[in-house]
Amino acid sequence: KSGEDGITVAWSKATNADGYYVYRKTANSSWVCVEKVDGVSTLKFTDITVEKGEKYIYTVRAYKGNDRSYYNTKGVSVKY
16 A cells, blocks of 8 residues: 555465565566564554655565465555
């Protein structure tokens, strides 16, 4: 969701996860981890490093220890 303070990404709780990694890319870039969310009580992240007029694509991976879950390589796109 795009708002005045950036783009907020929210997701559903993953069973047995220790936390989440939030990834972002643009049409011309590769996936980059923009946030590591430790714990499972927080299920959203606001990206304040976005630029007006730019379209971003986000995806989230759950992690348990050193293992990371599959993630949607198409992601969800949002224009800021």
